[in-house]
Amino acid sequence: MADSTIIRTRDLTKAYGTKVAVNHLNLEIRRGEIFGLLGPNGAGKTTTILMLLGLTEPTLGDAQIDGHDCTRESMLVKRITGYLPDNVGFYSDLTGRENLRFTARLNGIPEKEIDPLVDSLLERVGMAHAADQKTGTYSKGMRQRLGIADVLIKDPEVIIMDEPTVGLDPEGMREFLTLIRQLSTEDGKTVLVSSHQLYQIQQICDRVGIFVDGSLIACGGIGELGSQIAARGHYTLEIEAEPCDDRFLGYLGGLKEITDISKEGNTFVISSTEDLRSGITQFLGTHGYKLLHMHQKGGDLDEIYRVYFEEAEKEEGDENDDRHGSRKHRFGRRER
Amino acid sequence: MTDTAAGSTVSAAEKGKRRDIRYRSLNALYRKEMADHVTSRRFIIILVLVIAMTVASVYGAVTGISAAIRDAAMDSKSAFDSSYMFLKLYTTGGSSIPSYMSLIALIGPFIGLILGFDSINSEKNSGTLNRLVSQPIYRDSIIIGKFLASATLIAVMILSTGIAVGCAGFLVSGIRPTGEEAVRVLIYLIYTIVYISFWLAMAMLFSVFTRHAATSALASIALWLFFAIFMSLLAGVLANAVYPVNTEYQQAFNGLNNYNLNLNLNRISPYYLYSEAGSVLMNPATRAINAVSYAQLVGALNGYLPLGQSLLLIWPHLVGLLALTFAAFTISYVGFMRQEIRGN
Numbered sequence: 001m002a003d004s005t006i007i008r009t010r011d012l013t014k015a016y017g018t019k020v021a022v023n024h025l026n027l028e029i030r031r032g033e034i035f036g037l038l039g040p041n042g043a044g045k046t047t048t049i050l051m052l053l054g055l056t057e058p059t060l061g062d063a064q065i066d067g068h069d070c071t072r073e074s075m076l077v078k079r080i081t082g083y084l085p086d087n088v089g090f091y092s093d094l095t096g097r098e099n100l101r102f103t104a105r106l107n108g109i110p111e112k113e114i115d116p117l118v119d120s121l122l123e124r125v126g127m128a129h130a131a132d133q134k135t136g137t138y139s140k141g142m143r144q145r146l147g148i149a150d151v152l153i154k155d156p157e158v159i160i161m162d163e164p165t166v167g168l169d170p171e172g173m174r175e176f177l178t179l180i181r182q183l184s185t186e187d188g189k190t191v192l193v194s195s196h197q198l199y200q201i202q203q204i205c206d207r208v209g210i211f212v213d214g215s216l217i218a219c220g221g222i223g224e225l226g227s228q229i230a231a232r233g234h235y236t237l238e239i240e241a242e243p244c245d246d247r248f249l250g251y252l253g254g255l256k257e258i259t260d261i262s263k264e265g266n267t268f269v270i271s272s273t274e275d276l277r278s279g280i281t282q283f284l285g286t287h288g289y290k291l292l293h294m295h296q297k298g299g300d301l302d303e304i305y306r307v308y309f310e311e312a313e314k315e316e317g318d319e320n321d322d323r324h325g326s327r328k329h330r331f332g333r334r335e336r
Numbered sequence: 337m338t339d340t341a342a343g344s345t346v347s348a349a350e351k352g353k354r355r356d357i358r359y360r361s362l363n364a365l366y367r368k369e370m371a372d373h374v375t376s377r378r379f380i381i382i383l384v385l386v387i388a389m390t391v392a393s394v395y396g397a398v399t400g401i402s403a404a405i406r407d408a409a410m411d412s413k414s415a416f417d418s419s420y421m422f423l424k425l426y427t428t429g430g431s432s433i434p435s436y437m438s439l440i441a442l443i444g445p446f447i448g449l450i451l452g453f454d455s456i457n458s459e460k461n462s463g464t465l466n467r468l469v470s471q472p473i474y475r476d477s478i479i480i481g482k483f484l485a486s487a488t489l490i491a492v493m494i495l496s497t498g499i500a501v502g503c504a505g506f507l508v509s510g511i512r513p514t515g516e517e518a519v520r521v522l523i524y525l526i527y528t529i530v531y532i533s534f535w536l537a538m539a540m541l542f543s544v545f546t547r548h549a550a551t552s553a554l555a556s557i558a559l560w561l562f563f564a565i566f567m568s569l570l571a572g573v574l575a576n577a578v579y580p581v582n583t584e585y586q587q588a589f590n591g592l593n594n595y596n597l598n599l600n601l602n603r604i605s606p607y608y609l610y611s612e613a614g615s616v617l618m619n620p621a622t623r624a625i626n627a628v629s630y631a632q633l634v635g636a637l638n639g640y641l642p643l644g645q646s647l648l649l650i651w652p653h654l655v656g657l658l659a660l661t662f663a664a665f666t667i668s669y670v671g672f673m674r675q676e677i678r679g680n
């Protein structure tokens with residue numbers, strides 16, 4: 001298909017009473033990319049996903065997957081969209097294999113194709129060894145991998161995952177992320193991942209959208225967002241030098257580009273409006289200092305996220321100080 | 337609601353495809369529910385309960401009937417009425433064991449409750465419902481499939497135990513059913529299936545609207561106890577409040593109204609409806625279920641009601657029970673279709 005956009009939302013809005021969970025979301029996700037939907041708990045990520053799957057109706061606006069309206073043609077949408085929910089559940093009295101067979105039957109796969117398909121998928125997600133155990137005995141990581149197999153049964157074009165990495169151990173996480181990456185690179189699937197865990201997402205996403213309080217505040221590639229931050233004059237530099245004396249401090253104090261200095265252990269964290277690296281290294285070099293550690297932050301998602309999130313908070317705070325506290329409260333209530 | 341595609345102009349092919357999807361997903365869900373039930377521990381509990389009930393009631397009936405015959409033989413004045421002996425296997429208790437009929441009326445709802453109380457909310461809590469609704473199936477297939485699977489199990493269980501009571505009674509006592517008796521028993525068993533399905537629908541209703549399985553179990557048990565025990569007390573109290581019968585004058589004036597109100601209030605309870613229908617069906621000597629005046633009885637011959645006339649008496653009961661079942665199921669259906677299902 002010529003259209004490279006597979007998921008498109010227009011002014012997608014969902015309100016629960018007076019609380020707006022998703023606020024005029026305009027999102028375009030391209031075919032074959034991994035898109036990360038990032039935001040704190042209760043930002044409206046899950047609600048957005050439910051609307052994309054036609055499981056809840058938008059108050060306003062619409063969403064389309066592959067040209068099908070998510071609300072009115074939800075059967076078509078569900079046929080091409082795989083959904084791995086937050087905390088995916090399986091029938092604990094059935095084995096992993098039986099659970100997958102059931103999903104295959106629901107998807108109308110002919111009986112004689114079911115077993116080979118299920119076997120190949122179990123192999124693929126590395127669950128063949130535990131296929132005949134009851135899923136009640138599975139660990140979180142195993143359930144998550146079986147979840148991927150479950151999603152792949154219908155051979156979807158789009159895979160939507162809601163907080164897939166929560167509760168995985170580092171090893172499980174690494175394997176899981178590799179699997180997701182493969183889905184995109186090898187199978188050409190479009191993947192939408194929602195998460196509040198930034199580091200993991202950063203490793204695999206082509207583009208991210210930052211979602212705060214129902215609104216998308218930034219959207220783009222990680223490099224792109226990083227340079228956007230830099231363009232606004234946000235630099236953060238970590239530096240550690242020896243000896244750490246008053247002369248060095250005096251030099252730093254004299255730089256007028258610096259907006260803030262804090263000290264963590266022996267490391268200075270310097271916020272500035274310009275890139276200071278060349279100036280500082282020159283100073284250190286000419287005065288016989290030993291440079292122990294230097295790291296320019298920014299460009300990683302954590303920093304991007306912090307900056308955007310702080311900005312959104314600040315705007316909100318300026319608008320109305322009273323709402324600030326209550327908003328936090330609502331976060332806690334929404335995500336049970 | 338959101339699962340049904342809009343647009344009134346759909347081609348015949350598309351319609352056929354939709355029917356296909358509906359049938360396919362309903363079939364898959366039905367089979368899975370059935371398999372789940374049959375292999376579950378709770379099914380064994382129900383099975384043990386039902387078998388114990390059946391055995392006890394057969395034993396009670398056989399000893400009860402033989403005691404009645406012995407008494408009649410000793411007392412020459414009261415002749416033992418030997419017509420419709422086969423039905424007595426179901427209606428007679430003995431050695432302080434209640435009859436099959438009263439046991440089923442009391443314990444039967446339990447079967448429906450056990451099969452239905454956690455059908456929706458446990459799937460919600462374990463996160464499987466979430467996965468289920470994201471499959472390309474119509475959402476109502478889920479709740480219909482669950483109801484049908486449990487109702488089928490109830491039907492199988494009731495028909496097999498009901499027939500087993502007859503067979504065991506026949507083997508032990510040699511009482512042979514006449515054609516009419518067999519039909520009466522069959523109709524009675526159908527009433528029983530509807531009655532228990534009502535409790536199944538009720539339990540599913542609670543499971544749609546409550547969050548925890550324990551809550552829905554308690555709520556449905558509470559309702560069961562209310563109808564089985566407290567409804568009749570409440571009806572009496574209310575009837576006496578509206579039409580007091582404390583003095584002789586009030587008795588003469590309000591007596592009939594009091595009785596009718598009491599009766600009609602009781603008939604709100606499915607337990608009462610079912611018991612009344614059962615007693616008419618299984619005891620052809622029952623000629624009326626409402627208050628009958630002496631004037632109406634003048635010239636009446638004391639005989640048995642034919643099957644058709646018995647059915648005429650309890651036809652409203654069947655309609656009422658079915659209506660209650662459909663009402664409960666419809667409310668849970670609509671509630672389920674409108675619910676937003678999200679992970680927790």
